[in-house]
Amino acid sequence: MANNGNSKIKFLELLKLLKQCSDEEHPLSAAQLCTLLQKQGIEAERKSVCRDIALLNNYGFDIIHTYMPTQGFFIAKRDFELPEVRLLMDAVLAAPFITNKKTAELTAKLCGLLSCYQAEDVFKQINVEQRVKFENEEIYYNIDTINHAIAEHVKISFFYHHRVIVNQKARFDEGRKFTISPYALLWVNDKYYLAGNYDKYDAISNYRLDRMKHVEATSCESRPLCEVSLYEKYFDTSDYLKKTFNMYSGEQEMIALRCANDLLETIVDKFGSELEFTCHDDNAFTVRASVYVSDGLIDWLLQYGGRITVLSPKSLKDVMIKRIEALSAAY
Numbered sequence: 001m002a003n004n005g006n007s008k009i010k011f012l013e014l015l016k017l018l019k020q021c022s023d024e025e026h027p028l029s030a031a032q033l034c035t036l037l038q039k040q041g042i043e044a045e046r047k048s049v050c051r052d053i054a055l056l057n058n059y060g061f062d063i064i065h066t067y068m069p070t071q072g073f074f075i076a077k078r079d080f081e082l083p084e085v086r087l088l089m090d091a092v093l094a095a096p097f098i099t100n101k102k103t104a105e106l107t108a109k110l111c112g113l114l115s116c117y118q119a120e121d122v123f124k125q126i127n128v129e130q131r132v133k134f135e136n137e138e139i140y141y142n143i144d145t146i147n148h149a150i151a152e153h154v155k156i157s158f159f160y161h162h163r164v165i166v167n168q169k170a171r172f173d174e175g176r177k178f179t180i181s182p183y184a185l186l187w188v189n190d191k192y193y194l195a196g197n198y199d200k201y202d203a204i205s206n207y208r209l210d211r212m213k214h215v216e217a218t219s220c221e222s223r224p225l226c227e228v229s230l231y232e233k234y235f236d237t238s239d240y241l242k243k244t245f246n247m248y249s250g251e252q253e254m255i256a257l258r259c260a261n262d263l264l265e266t267i268v269d270k271f272g273s274e275l276e277f278t279c280h281d282d283n284a285f286t287v288r289a290s291v292y293v294s295d296g297l298i299d300w301l302l303q304y305g306g307r308i309t310v311l312s313p314k315s316l317k318d319v320m321i322k323r324i325e326a327l328s329a330a331y
Contacts, residue, residue, distance in 0.1 A: 010042050014052055018063060018075050023115040027064075027072030080113045086122060093126060097192045097210045100133045102140055134210040139192070142215040143185065146194060149217045150182050156196075158215040160207060175213065181222035184235040185209075186247075193247055195235065197228040204229050204240075206247040242271050242289075248296030255297075256288045256311040263307055286311065298323055 017036050022028045028036075030046040037044040053063050053073055062077035080088070092098055092106045107126065111119035142158075149156045159175035180196040183204065187193075192209040226232050230252070231239075243252065259267055261283060267275075271289050278286040291297060293316055301308055302323065310317045 010037065010044065011052060011056070013037055013040050013042055014049065015056060015061070018053075018073060019078070020116055022072070022074035023118055024066075024074055024076070025069065026115065026117050027066050027070060027074045029070070029072040032072065075115075078113065080110075082114060082118055082122075085110050085113050089122065089126065094190060095187075095192070096132050096190055097134050097136075097139055097208075099135060099137055099139070101137065103133065136210045136213065138213055138215070139209050142209060142212055143192075145215045145217055146182050146185060146209075149222075150184070152217070153222045155179050155181050155218045155220045155222050156215055157218055158212045161211045161213060172211075178207070179218065179220070180205075180207070181228075183222075183225055184237055184240075186237060186241065188241060188247055191247075195240065197223050199223070202228050203249055205249055206244075208247075243291045244296070245291070245294060245300040246296030248292070248294035250292040250294030250297070252290060253293050253313060253316075254288060254290050255293070255313065255316060256286060257301075258284050258286050258309040258311055260284050260304075260307040263304065266304075302327075 014033065014037065017033060018028065021036070030049045033049050034044040034046060037049075053065075057063050062075065063073050064076040065071075065073055089107055089110045092103055092110070098106065107123075111123060114122065146156060157177060157179045160178050161172040161175040163170045164173045165171075178198060180194070180198055182194055182196040184195045185192065186195055186206070193206045194209060194212070195204050195206055197203070198205055225235060229235075257267075264277075264285065267287055271287070275287055275289060297316075298319060301310065301320065310320050
């Protein structure tokens with residue numbers, strides 16, 4: 001179908017060709033662009049192509065005319081540059097809650113932000129099929145439903161599943177139905193969670209999205225955040241994640257820890273650098289933090305063995321001693 005004289009279509013196709021088929025190492029000459037446009041049924045000549053590119057530059061696109069490695073034009077500045085696309089692509093690949101099918105779709109879309117040559121080089125370096133991925137294909141649509149429910153301050157209902165062994169294989173059980181006031185979506189330790197309130201409790205609980213199915217928004221208004229947390233106007237994601245361990249909820253308390261000096265980076269990664277650190281001796285330091293005391297905190301502390309010692313509160317010290325004794329007895 002010919003588009004002779006349709007300058008708008010010509011501009012769009014020219015821009016599309018430059019985005020898809022040119023980069024710094026693969027510039028397209030005016031003659032090549034004319035040939036490619038003609039394959040689309042668009043009449044073009046070298047002088048008009050050069051004029052069109054000048055107009056695109058005036059409009060704000062960064063199209064460079066180069067003589068190296070060959071003479072031609074290429075898009076110098078894209079909405080997303082190669083390192084940015086690779087960063088996003090690696091995040092998609094690393095996220096187990098994004099299924100293999102959706103991973104393939106998203107990586108293909110991200111490659112579309114690059115030139116065909118850049119996309120080919122990047123695609124050679126990734127392998128979707130060998131990644132550990134969950135199977136819940138609903139998660140993509142569930143995120144959309146939850147986002148709308150949070151924005152509209154309404155509750156959601158869903159079936160929450162756990163895995164059980166059936167015929168020597170791990171399978172989802174039939175699930176239990178929940179109705180939750182949703183407050184925030186959280187990406188933690190390569191898993192995606194919903195932070196929300198279950199009416200039975202006056203606290204925030206966390207639910208893994210890969211275990212949630214048949215998510216639906218209800219017409220019931222969500223509970224105000226201030227009724228179930230210390231947050232008044234908005235859910236403070238940064239503060240919440242500093243205080244939460246392995247996404248277990250619990251009572252908030254001030255704890256004091258004696259930590260080996262080589263754990264300073266670990267402590268800063270978890271709590272941030274704003275805390276006050278006290279030098280305990282040449283081998284350790286003391287830190288105090290307000291956290292949610294839970295099984296998640298205890299499991300987090302145990303992984304460091306004797307390199308972290310609980311100084312207070314006494315109730316947490318006593319629980320740690322019991323867990324350590326039980327662990328010792330098991331061996």
